[in-house]
Amino acid sequence: MPRSLDLLQGTLDLLVLQTLSWGPAHGYAVARWIERLTGDVLQVGEGSLYPALHRLEEREWIAAEWRLSENNRRAKFYRLTSRGRQQLRAETASWARMVDAVGRVLKTTEQPA
Amino acid sequence: MPRSLDLLQGTLDLLVLQTLSWGPAHGYAVARWIERLTGDVLQVGEGSLYPALHRLEEREWIAAEWRLSENNRRAKFYRLTSRGRQQLRAETASWARMVDAVGRVLKTTEQPA
DNA sequence: TACTGACCCATTGACATTCGATGTATCTGG
């Protein structure tokens, strides 16, 4: 059974951190922003999102606080901590290295000597 | 404990297929080529490689045959099947879409309206 | 006022994959 491959494993944390770097937001909004920005190429299921959010919170890369959403609903707002901002920088760099490395393999058309 | 993130999950299959598109090779060579090409940014452990190879063979994207290596050792040579070549095209396209999508999120610096 | 749909949180269980450790055997060069 082929994987649905909605997301590359390990990328979700990076995406969430980046999204929160725009300002505090609740989980639902984070998921929607990512989906909208990518034209639904990247889909964020709630079964992936919330474990990720809790994971990031536990590592103190983000912090949570109950507030009222724009629509007056009770919602947990997450914001990036300074350690989270640091982590975001690190993961962004690591992502770029990775993409570049894969790209090198993909554009190679002959057996290396 | 943060993940070591040697490889993004799901990428290994693509990498192996691409490597084999240069011609038949045995597992050990596949791993070395990938590592060399990427300057060790991407590392292919044997505990990841062989399951991947078996997986791809089972799906008939690659086919195996015992032969003698350049060094006169008994080795299992894998080659891309035509279905594998097709799969490679599909995964390459999918990879590009994904990278592009993540890139869009990463270069966004403000909250989308 | 009752309903409906969008919003918002969260958990559970199954599944796939990667990772590190480990084991065997062969060939080559010193």
Place this chain on the structure above:
DNA sequence: CCAGATACATCGAATGTCAATGGGTCAGTA
């Protein structure tokens, strides 16, 4: 003849994603 590189392979643990599911709240409307 021994060390080290080559080459195959498996196992268990850990992790993370995915699909399914559930529940509660608010706004608009019929």
